[in-house]
Amino acid sequence: MCKDGEFDGRDLPRFNRRQFAALSGSAALVACTGMDGGAGAALGEAVRGPSLAESSVTIATPDGQADAFFVHPASGRHPAVLLWPDIAGLRDAFRMMARRLAERGYAVLVVNPYYRDVAGEQFEDFAAFRAGGGFDKVGPWRGKHTAEPIMRDARALVGWLDRQASVDTARGVGTQGYCMGGPFTVWTAAAVPSRVEAAASFHGGGLVDEGNSLSPHNLFEQTPDTAYLIAIAQNDDAKDPEVKTVLRRAAEAADVRAEIEVYPADHGWTVPDSPAYDRAAAERAWMELMELYTAELS
Numbered sequence: 001m002c003k004d005g006e007f008d009g010r011d012l013p014r015f016n017r018r019q020f021a022a023l024s025g026s027a028a029l030v031a032c033t034g035m036d037g038g039a040g041a042a043l044g045e046a047v048r049g050p051s052l053a054e055s056s057v058t059i060a061t062p063d064g065q066a067d068a069f070f071v072h073p074a075s076g077r078h079p080a081v082l083l084w085p086d087i088a089g090l091r092d093a094f095r096m097m098a099r100r101l102a103e104r105g106y107a108v109l110v111v112n113p114y115y116r117d118v119a120g121e122q123f124e125d126f127a128a129f130r131a132g133g134g135f136d137k138v139g140p141w142r143g144k145h146t147a148e149p150i151m152r153d154a155r156a157l158v159g160w161l162d163r164q165a166s167v168d169t170a171r172g173v174g175t176q177g178y179c180m181g182g183p184f185t186v187w188t189a190a191a192v193p194s195r196v197e198a199a200a201s202f203h204g205g206g207l208v209d210e211g212n213s214l215s216p217h218n219l220f221e222q223t224p225d226t227a228y229l230i231a232i233a234q235n236d237d238a239k240d241p242e243v244k245t246v247l248r249r250a251a252e253a254a255d256v257r258a259e260i261e262v263y264p265a266d267h268g269w270t271v272p273d274s275p276a277y278d279r280a281a282a283e284r285a286w287m288e289l290m291e292l293y294t295a296e297l298s
Contacts, residue, residue, distance in 0.1 A: 066115040080108075081109070088123045107164065220258070228257065269285075
């Protein structure tokens with residue numbers, strides 16, 4: 001899990017929207033069209049373009065109104081992906097990552113994980129998170145992210161996705177999470193096991209909580225049809241080398257497909273505005289994610 005002081009001494013990158021688009025690998029990422037019809041109230045006016053449709057939406061959950069970003073190909077029906085951001089929340093880094101996924105043929109929802117307390121973007125990027133005392137600010141919000149509320153969210157969010165005209169409900173749902181969002185992917189799969197067929201955690205924290213029946217590693221047996229990609233940062237592994245072993249044993253005992261790997265990169269390496277961003281390692285993780293989704297959601 002990302003912790004205060006973890007990035008001390010590192011340069012904190014600042015990116016504008018054009019640089020994010022370049023990092024995402026396609027100039028088309030900034031050309032998007034308005035969202036098609038469906039449940040959810042539009043919060044912002046959509047930008048028009050030739051290939052993607054995107055909008056800000058609100059989604060009713062048992063705990064309130066969750067605001068989120070939704071992007072998908074402008075035509076056709078596609079597998080849905082629920083993307084859980086890292087500790088700094090919904091921001092341009094994750095909007096651009098979602099657009100890149102949408103370009104590959106997925107309908108992607110990125111939720112504001114802190115919607116119970118605040119709506120909208122709280123930090124422009126990770127540098128703003130650090131400069132604005134982000135760890136202290138989000139502490140009380142993050143404390144509410146236990147298994148039960150995230151599983152309630154997952155049921156509501158996947159249900160919303162399944163009502164969208166752009167989502168192909170005959171194909172499975174994917175979910176991916178970063179940092180604190182890592183365990184959310186397993187909770188999502190356990191909450192909606194009949195729909196979630198692929199789950200990926202990147203430098204996720206809290207995947208093993210011994211003695212907790214709802215620890216992600218204890219929920220593999222509830223998700224027999226879900227395939228997992230769990231990518232662990234090398235510095236997280238150095239701090240707790242038993243996590244990978246416990247996860248592998250749990251996956252084997254539950255007879256679930258799970259690729260569990262320690263990457264030669266530090267916590268946060270996949271997120272473009274992270275001080276630990278490693279483009280080569282991030283692209284490798286992207287390719288492994290695409291292989292997972294191609295195999296499980298096609």
